[in-house]
Amino acid sequence: MRYLILSDIHGNLPALQAVLHTAQPFDAIWCLGDLVGYGPNPNECIERLQDFEHVSIVGNHDWGVLGRADPFVFNGDARQALIWIQGELYPENREYLAALPTIKEVGDFVLVHGSLREHIWEYLLDGEYARKNFLFRDFKYALVGHTHIPVTFAWDGERDVARVVVPDGETPLQLGDHRLIINPGSVGQPRDGDPRAAFGILDTETMRFSFHRAAYAVEITQERMRARGLPQRLIDRLEVGR
Numbered sequence: 044m045r046y047l048i049l050s051d052i053h054g055n056l057p058a059l060q061a062v063l064h065t066a067q068p069f070d071a072i073w074c075l076g077d078l079v080g081y082g083p084n085p086n087e088c089i090e091r092l093q094d095f096e097h098v099s100i101v102g103n104h105d106w107g108v109l110g111r112a113d114p115f116v117f118n119g120d121a122r123q124a125l126i127w128i129q130g131e132l133y134p135e136n137r138e139y140l141a142a143l144p145t146i147k148e149v150g151d152f153v154l155v156h157g158s159l160r161e162h163i164w165e166y167l168l169d170g171e172y173a174r175k176n177f178l179f180r181d182f183k184y185a186l187v188g189h190t191h192i193p194v195t196f197a198w199d200g201e202r203d204v205a206r207v208v209v210p211d212g213e214t215p216l217q218l219g220d221h222r223l224i225i226n227p228g229s230v231g232q233p234r235d236g237d238p239r240a241a242f243g244i245l246d247t248e249t250m251r252f253s254f255h256r257a258a259y260a261v262e263i264t265q266e267r268m269r270a271r272g273l274p275q276r277l278i279d280r281l282e283v284g285r
């Protein structure tokens with residue numbers, strides 16, 4: 044099976060469409076949370092995902108839109124976008140988000156938005172955070188999102204460290220005996236300096252995971268955000284990928 048691994052779509056439909064096109068062929072999608080937040084097309088992104096066989100979990104912005112988080116844990120721009128989305132979301136799409144689990148296990152893989160310790164909120168920003176999560180519970184491979192930065196953490200039990208492996212172009216990662224935490228990066232709001240939409244492909248026959256990027260018309264997303272009165276800073280950051 045070829046799985047398309049998506050995270051942090053954030054209501055950016057042009058980015059999602061580019062990824063769905065570039066990633067073909069795939070058998071199913073695993074989505075790691077934050078379907079909404081920041082971007083101009085929350086309903087369309089939730090609906091588009093459902094065109095495919097998929098597994099999905101909930102992220103912190105989805106949580107915020109559902110009113111399950113104090114809005115003041117989000118910064119001003121994110122909060123303004125959340126309030127706008129709350130007013131836009133169709134009831135059936137709200138129900139879809141409300142039914143999502145915070146963690147999902149599929150075979151050897153655990154899917155969470157943030158971390159194993161704190162499914163929704165913790166950012167796995169460096170090797171030390173990753174180390175604590177490798178020690179926290181037993182798992183072989185974890186797929187996470189939330190930081191919007193593609194990265195792999197590889198557990199080295201002998202030295203008691205989690206090594207940080209930055210994706211090398213599109214060279215696939217061979218999954219073997221080593222425990223791994225993999226972040227495919229963000230579809231809708233990349234933060235690693237590359238504005239192209241990020242995604243992963245997991246091939247369970249060859250047991251390879253590859254990191255990919257898809258260029259999309261950033262200006263179309265920006266124009267829609269402007270038309271909806273979303274914050275300028277959120278509009279600007281898309282073209283620099285920060």
Ligand SMILES: [Zn+2]
Binds near residue numbers: 051053104190191
């Ligand atoms: Zn996010």
